[in-house]
Amino acid sequence: MQFLGNGAFGDTWKVGNEAVKVICVDDYPKTRLEREVEGLSRVNSPYVVALHGVEELKLGGQQRPALRFEYIEGGDAEQRLASGGLVSMGSVRGFLRGVLLGVQAIHKAATIHRDIKPANIALRDGRWERPVLLDLGLAKQMDASTITVYPGHIGTMPYMAPEQLEGRRARKAADLWAVGVSVRQLISGRHPFYSEHETYTIDEAFTKLSAGPEALPNECPDDVKQVLDRLTAFVEHERGSSASNLARLASQ
Structure with missing residues (x-):
């Protein structure tokens, strides 16, 4: 054991x-x-x-x-990040596609994850191209009643969408936001909105999110940039769906 x-x-x-x-x-x-x-x-x-x-x-x-x-051999994305390992530009498209496919499967099952973050993304065989979503302890079935009392904050604050910070219900778009934030962080090694070791009030965090994310590296593939910019759109409906974002990723 x-x-x-x-x-x-x-x-x-x-x-x-x-x-x-x-x-x-x-x-x-x-x-x-x-x-x-x-x-x-x-x-x-x-x-x-x-x-x-x-x-x-x-x-x-x-x-x-x-x-x-x-048991998924290979550790998780947060462990990789903590050791200085970032997703390479050669692997980022496959990583993003895999995470979106996991989200799509969860959403097709009428479920919202509500806590997507690097610690909840395993890397099967240690490969970025084989991500696996973990831990549905905060999941919500879309066809069931909720045990959450709103307004409230469910999830991990650095990965919460603007609407979650406002205490509104997390919908599919909140999962997509968390994917965008997580992947951007795993590309650069930095959170795309917040400074490391800083503490923010809800209002301060909301202001940071409204200002938009840190720019992606120039070498990031254009289709990946486009999808990540959509996923981290401040307005919910501008993030699209898992299917529409998967369609925007090039096949190679």
Whole structure:
């Protein structure tokens, strides 16, 4: 058994050829667990982590829910970024296409991820061209009632779309925004809107987003630039859909 990391709600371990996420928070909402299971059960895509099953483990005298996933060898994009590794211009189109295909599969399953970020993008076999979306713990089924009370902020603030900062519901466009922010960050090594080590109020963050992202490098392929600029459009409807953005990416 190998420890893989911990999050806000639990720890993840490698057990055999699976990754097991153990929920360690005593008051973790049952509805949130059911939402993650439901979201993943609807999706069948090589670009979204596969859920193998759910069970309970006895730890410290208490029963803890545990989710069993496929184990994806290769680490995640945040780990790569932390070690100074950036997506190359030769790989960026394939990486962006793969993430968009994962988002498209989630959206086709009537689900919104709501927490796309580099830490939730695994790299199968360590390859940028084979991204896999992880962690649907904050996912929302579009055909189900929500446990979120609005206005509210659901997700990870540096990757929240403007409408999320305003406390409005996250829709498909919010996932697309998070893809655009994540990929831009993985190209340059810097967040496209915020300065490192700075703390922002909601109003300050909103102002930063309204000013537009940092320009992409000149060597970035034109079709990739076009898609990333659409994905980080301040206005929701200008971001298009996963399908329309995939259509804009060149085949080679």
